[in-house]
Amino acid sequence: MQFFQRFSAVLAPLSNPRCILALVMLASVATIGGTARLEAQTDYYNTDRGRPIQIEDAYVAERYGLELKLAPLRLERERGGVYNWGIEPEIAYGILPRTQIEIGLPLAYREVGTERQSGIAGLEFSVMHNLNAETEGWPALGIRADVLAPVGNLAPNRAYPSITGIATRTYTWGRVHVNAKYTAGSSLSAASTSSAGAEELSRWLIGGAVDRTFPLRSTLITAELYGRKPLITGEDVEYNTGAGVRHQFTPTLALDAGLGRRLNGDAPGWYVTFGSSFAFGVSSLFPTGR
Amino acid sequence: MIRTQMKLSMRIGLGGALLFAAAGSMFTPRVASAQWSRTYEQFYLPGKFNFTFRREYAAADRLFNAFDYGHAILYERLLNNPGAPASQLETDEYDFITKKLLVSPPKLPLEEAAIEINYAKLAPEAKQMFDWAHLLHRQIYDVLASEQMSQTDKDAKIAELIAYYKTRPDLAFSSLPKNMDLMESQPYSLAFRQRYPKFNGLIWGYHWLQVGLYEPLMVGRTQEQRQAGVLAAVSRFKQMLENAPEHMPRVMPMTAAIAPMFAARYQEASIIFDNLHSMHDVVSDILTNNAVVSRSQKRTAILEAASRYRDNTSFLMPLDEWKSMGTMMGVENMGGPAVGFLAGFPAPTIARGASMAEAMKGMTGMQHGATGAAGMAGMQHGAPGMADSAKAGAAHQMPGMAGMPAMPGMTHGAMATTSDSMSAMHMSSMMQMHERMMRDPVIRERVMADTAMRRMMQGMMDPTMPGMQHDMPGMQHDMAPAAARPASTRARATTTRKAATVKAPPRASMAKKATVKKAPARKAAPAKKAPAKPAPAKPVPMDHSKMPGMNMPGMKP
Numbered sequence: 001m002q003f004f005q006r007f008s009a010v011l012a013p014l015s016n017p018r019c020i021l022a023l024v025m026l027a028s029v030a031t032i033g034g035t036a037r038l039e040a041q042t043d044y045y046n047t048d049r050g051r052p053i054q055i056e057d058a059y060v061a062e063r064y065g066l067e068l069k070l071a072p073l074r075l076e077r078e079r080g081g082v083y084n085w086g087i088e089p090e091i092a093y094g095i096l097p098r099t100q101i102e103i104g105l106p107l108a109y110r111e112v113g114t115e116r117q118s119g120i121a122g123l124e125f126s127v128m129h130n131l132n133a134e135t136e137g138w139p140a141l142g143i144r145a146d147v148l149a150p151v152g153n154l155a156p157n158r159a160y161p162s163i164t165g166i167a168t169r170t171y172t173w174g175r176v177h178v179n180a181k182y183t184a185g186s187s188l189s190a191a192s193t194s195s196a197g198a199e200e201l202s203r204w205l206i207g208g209a210v211d212r213t214f215p216l217r218s219t220l221i222t223a224e225l226y227g228r229k230p231l232i233t234g235e236d237v238e239y240n241t242g243a244g245v246r247h248q249f250t251p252t253l254a255l256d257a258g259l260g261r262r263l264n265g266d267a268p269g270w271y272v273t274f275g276s277s278f279a280f281g282v283s284s285l286f287p288t289g290r
Numbered sequence: 291m292i293r294t295q296m297k298l299s300m301r302i303g304l305g306g307a308l309l310f311a312a313a314g315s316m317f318t319p320r321v322a323s324a325q326w327s328r329t330y331e332q333f334y335l336p337g338k339f340n341f342t343f344r345r346e347y348a349a350a351d352r353l354f355n356a357f358d359y360g361h362a363i364l365y366e367r368l369l370n371n372p373g374a375p376a377s378q379l380e381t382d383e384y385d386f387i388t389k390k391l392l393v394s395p396p397k398l399p400l401e402e403a404a405i406e407i408n409y410a411k412l413a414p415e416a417k418q419m420f421d422w423a424h425l426l427h428r429q430i431y432d433v434l435a436s437e438q439m440s441q442t443d444k445d446a447k448i449a450e451l452i453a454y455y456k457t458r459p460d461l462a463f464s465s466l467p468k469n470m471d472l473m474e475s476q477p478y479s480l481a482f483r484q485r486y487p488k489f490n491g492l493i494w495g496y497h498w499l500q501v502g503l504y505e506p507l508m509v510g511r512t513q514e515q516r517q518a519g520v521l522a523a524v525s526r527f528k529q530m531l532e533n534a535p536e537h538m539p540r541v542m543p544m545t546a547a548i549a550p551m552f553a554a555r556y557q558e559a560s561i562i563f564d565n566l567h568s569m570h571d572v573v574s575d576i577l578t579n580n581a582v583v584s585r586s587q588k589r590t591a592i593l594e595a596a597s598r599y600r601d602n603t604s605f606l607m608p609l610d611e612w613k614s615m616g617t618m619m620g621v622e623n624m625g626g627p628a629v630g631f632l633a634g635f636p637a638p639t640i641a642r643g644a645s646m647a648e649a650m651k652g653m654t655g656m657q658h659g660a661t662g663a664a665g666m667a668g669m670q671h672g673a674p675g676m677a678d679s680a681k682a683g684a685a686h687q688m689p690g691m692a693g694m695p696a697m698p699g700m701t702h703g704a705m706a707t708t709s710d711s712m713s714a715m716h717m718s719s720m721m722q723m724h725e726r727m728m729r730d731p732v733i734r735e736r737v738m739a740d741t742a743m744r745r746m747m748q749g750m751m752d753p754t755m756p757g758m759q760h761d762m763p764g765m766q767h768d769m770a771p772a773a774a775r776p777a778s779t780r781a782r783a784t785t786t787r788k789a790a791t792v793k794a795p796p797r798a799s800m801a802k803k804a805t806v807k808k809a810p811a812r813k814a815a816p817a818k819k820a821p822a823k824p825a826p827a828k829p830v831p832m833d834h835s836k837m838p839g840m841n842m843p844g845m846k847p
Contacts, residue, residue: 045404097328098328134410137325138325170407213404216396251341281336283336283337286454
């Protein structure tokens, strides 16, 4: 816990909304401008959580590959014109065959009544393992373990581990993905939830997505439907739907955009997402082969 | 309000039901147990050279993206529509590819799994092998296209790329040359080229350009020369598409023939690419030949072929033979050279649909003995069971003779041996083979009737040689000089010899017969004149079909 507190202190300047905005802009510029220098390959076909939809496929980053997601931006508009937005820069590394590790730093800006809050909403570590390649008999299966650590002023006050099972099946008309997630840890009372990170946590989440690829255009469109039970005591199950598109812009850069809607609850609203990522390699992480 | 809530609940319920149905339909238990695959993707070696070819030679690079589609849609159509008319590929897909896709190729490498959806599920391991080798292909273009790297740097980087490629033995093609039998003498072989000559020509055209583009990058001394050379090669490829399949390659283009300078400098890479292209053809044959390989057997057949292309022991071809094979089969049959074009296409010397074995009929350096046969068409170098001896065969112009490892000085047809350097073990193996042969009354009569061969056998039976005390029943009697035997015996032997000669058909005609059986649509290749026989005597052609491990396709029943 002390480690997380120290980490929070180091990252404290990021609580400033201007700082967050600057980070978003910097990330965007780096994403667009840095492509010429990064020898990388990004695969629009392998979908990631939150880019642009919540439901992801069962595959991981290529072994030895690093995948940098610099500007995954999400903007929500709740009923009544309340806006929340956040970015979650992440980096994933294919550390073992069919296995990636990932670190994400969610940054959030939210309006709570007349008060405005911004800052770090936790530090997210995850390990994802793809169990198999899809064959005629088996869908591709994956398993992901996450921990949201209490780092930052908007983070939950304790670590929350979760586990997700993922399956992907390809048909001639498109792919189907099914995700099921469970989060351990005590529930939060509505009164004590001043953290954006805690609001995003679900006791459970289950959903499916369908996507269709246009390979000659390097483009994928996707749609999802999922339900989730918030970790906050007394909250009803939320149902959400979303759709999005992923496009390979250059061999080094993939862009994605999506929009979605919460279907029920007291404050249904819309959200839009925008993201970009590239993969690259660091020579020293590769085997020489000799 | 309640009504709205109910509507929503119903929608969500329906969504949930669909979700569970989708999850349930993801599994196909019938085939599940046999198809658990743990293959995976691996990132390419980083470096500043990456994507140089894309930047500097955009037109050629984009063509490769279209090639990805061609390979992928081919496998998908063959797998999904086994009973479809040939026109689906030969006309519909071919026209789409040549009139639209190759005219305006995709800007980015394609995600083949989104095109060959069912094929990718059928054999993801084989798909990964192709992807891994294609990555090497592209990175070598990048290295050779680099204007910043010296030739020494390029050599080092390509060596590093190959070393990295080999870090995935589950995906890497062998860097030892595989012989033509792996591609052309399997039960399913040749089906694709016979049923889809135009699409097959297109695929070989792809392979011609894929290996051919290395040559102008190597030959050009300045960037301008390299640019011009690459453009010329691309233009020649597009010329091949005109009046298809007339100018398309008639046998699989081999790197040593199409890009000799590249092959000489980067031998391992060239062999890997030849093996890659060869396996492309094999997969096409497996998917096409539904009479021999049923739908349920296709995955197994593909994985078996993939395994053979990865290992370093089976179906090997001597390196020297690989180097010269392309030339001997005729570069004109492979689409011609990739640099120094003439105005017209070189005239092919074989009919479309011919096998490589046919193309090599009469090739110099492949005359195994002075038997009078017109070449050794169809001779299997390294058939199953011959694997271990292939390397040994490489040194003695006897590739792939099973059970005859390390037989120094042995020349096929003469069967002369120099025993000094033979190990007792090898000699023992050879003697066992001879014993077995001599148990066959026909062979035995033939050998005994031939004075030269008899002399050699006597030499081998020298009791002072180690490991020579084998039981060869009746041999001593027959080894007696013919003159010392009764006249009646001599007469019998002569009669038997004549009879044997008449009974045993010449090898070339047998090979041709078998080939025709295998490929009925194929036109006969022009016969080449057999070389002069060095021996004055008229040896009876050795019946290789009786020799264990000397399985020749032309001699199959």
